[in-house]
Amino acid sequence: MTAPEHPLLARRLVVVTGKGGTGKTSVVAALALAAARRGRRVCVVEMGLDAEVPDLFDPGGPPPGGRGREVHPGITALRIEPYEALAEYLGLQIGGRRVVELVLRNKAFRQLMDAAPGWRELITLGKVWHLEQMRDGDRPRWDLLVVDAPATGHGLTFLDVPRVAVAAVRMGPLRRHAGWVEQMIRDTRRTVLLPVALAEELPARETAELVERAREDVGVAVDRVVVNAVAPAPFPDDLPDLDRRLARIPDDAVLPGLPRPATLAACATHLRERRELNEHHLEAIARATGLPVIALPLLPEGVRDADDLIHLAQPLEALEDAA
Amino acid sequence: MSTTIAELVGERRVVACLGAGGVGKTTVAAAVALEGARRGRRAVVITIDPAKRLADALGVAELDNNPRPLSPARLAELGVTGGGALSAMMLDMKRTFDELVERFAPDAETRDRILANPIYAHVSDALAGSAEYSAMEKVYELAESRDFDLIVVDTPPSQHALDFLDAPQRLLEFLDSRIVQLLVHPAFAAGRFGARFFQRGTHRVLQVLERVSGVGFLEDLSDFLLAFEGMSEGFRERAREVRSLLLGPQAGFVLVSGPSRRAIADAGRFFDRLRGGGVPVAGMVFNRVRTWPEGGEPPERIPESDEDAALAALARALAAADGADFPAERAARAAVEAVRGYASAVRRDREATAQLVERTRAGGRFVVQVPEFSRDVHDLAGLAAVAGVLFAESHDG
Secondary structure (H helix, E strand, O other): OOOOOOOHHHOOEEEEEEOOOOOHHHHHHHHHHHHHHOOOOEEEEEOOOOOOHHHHHOOOOOOOOOOOEEEEOOEEEEEOOHHHHHHHHHHHHHOOHHHHHHHHHOHHHHHHHHHOOOHHHHHHHHHHHHHHHOEEOOEEOOOEEEEEOOOOOHHHHHHHHHHHHHHHOOOOHHHHHHHHHHHHHHOOOOEEEEEEEEOOHHHHHHHHHHHHHHHHHHOOOOOOEEEEEEOOOOOOOOOOOHHHHHHOOOOOOOOOOOOOHHHHHHHHHHHHHHHHHHHHHHHHHHHHHOOOEEEEEOOOOOOOOHHHHHHHHHHHHHHHHHO | OOOOHHHHHHHOOEEEEEOOOOOOHHHHHHHHHHHHHHOOOEEEEEEOOOOHHHHHHHOOOOOOOOOEEOOHHHHHHOOOOOOOEEEEEEOOHHHHHHHHHHHHOOOHHHHHHHHHOHHHHHHOOOOOOHHHHHHHHHHHHHHHHOOOOEEEEEOOOOOOOOHHHHHHHHHHHHHHOHHHHHHHOHHHHOOHHHHHHOOHHHHHHHHHHHHHHOHHHHHHHHHHHHHHHOOHHHHHHHHHHHHHHHHOOOEEEEEEEOOOHHHHHHHHHHHHHHHHOOOOEEEEEEEEEOOOOOOOOOOOOOOOOOHHHHHHHHHHHHHHHHOOOOOHHHHHHHHHHHHHHHHHHHHHHHHHHHHHHHHHHHOOOEEEEEEOOOOOOOOHHHHHHHHHHHHHHHHOO
């Protein structure tokens, strides 16, 4: 595995995307943990209906809201709600809070905004840009922003909105601001897109398409792929065909306290075949994208707390050390 | 009254598969349509985003927004004989919208003006709900055509369960809204009565929008909405009819979920929202569930009794089958370890799904568990395997 030229954690903004079910949010949390363990001040940005990252670090804690909450030493999580961000933006543009409130409470305005495409993405990215620009004295407030982007397809559309806005809006402040956001996304030293895949057919194929479109259409840097939930090798290295040996045991053999030989063999075969399927698609992803692949282990119980996250953070850190 | 998945496929006109992304909805939808064809129906599956191999297998690799019938050879391979037929199509949102504009535009000039509008070009496949709208539009069109007995639709992944049903309505409300009227007829709306009486707030909104977005944008937007104005009646009629088709006795909704904690939580939310919204859920498919080879639950502990005796017996059995030059004891330990791990994964999936399985069954709805396969399922053989599982279980009730 070759180390990519520019380390992941040296970026300012990592946008994590992946198809539903790939464990994208766990990877977001693990990446934040990897960075925080290296002394970075990290801000995790979510934009779904519910904030999920805080629960991975600190189950049962209060929701982070738009202001954010420190969920782990060095990690602040926040959730961007489009209408809140819009209020903030209009406040900055127009000034008077009363006018902004009037506008936002207007039924017609809500109707227009509920149907209108793109603005949620734009305002969310605008807020991310704002977070990236924030400073404490002479240093940035956040060393690293990790964004949990919408699922693939939608994930790229999300990043493409500023470009579309610049094309569709002819002039005015909106166009200027969209331009700043677009610049941030296309700045390969500041920003990187991190696709999360599974080593299975659909996500593997979709990841290859995502990488191609990200480079060609959106112009965002992609320089490695995370493959999550990779099944471990089920048997010791020198016994790769253990399931076949189990299958050769006659079914009338007496194995006190154990399931029938055929059951043992069936379980073992399933594990071997799942592993082989994962290995096949790991290679396919590496080949199709031409990128280094970081394999994260399948956690049998999923992510329950910060201790589980360390198993996912370690492989991410290892690559950083190699770079 | 309970419905089995087999009855659904044999009797209903429309089956909609709902669920979060990544749970295998497309595969389930394709397998359901295949089963319909096997039962002699003329079936069509509308997919949103099929895997390449599935698309190839079904013969819909080309995205042209029209159903493509599978060849007789492919159908025979899939066990479809007699009068059954299977078509598949991949939804193209932009194309569906263009077709709507072409159908409902009052004249050629309006049509061309809409199709050429810069906002339309960017917006028609991005307008909130346009994926759902175009899927429903296709369902309506295919139902109306009478070419098919069974329409299976793989709905777009969404955060809200009801998006599929509600998005068209929201789109129409928006097109009718006051602010749209104001954008379309600014002169009228600025007239004395209107402006002073109810539209002062809305005028303010427009001023703010203009200040932020620039003048040109509002002009393009207004032109786009003006062009749509004459068409909303046609849109509304169709949206109303497809909604009543989907909520009526001829349709059935199937929720699809995976076994992960996250997927189960999403599916539970979907289930509640659908029921809250008065949508009849016929049943649920749990996909990629790890199952115990003998069926039922795996033993609590493996081995159940004396570990040393069990390992020794297994090592002897392995050595007897394989000869002596083989680390039989280490192999026995590794085998037990692996099987123990698998058994605990099976138990985990059972526990994760148990509550939702019970809630689903409580209302007389069906539950089908499709096991995790150790191969990709996105070819004809895989599809047949999934269909086999889906419809085998429904027979034993």
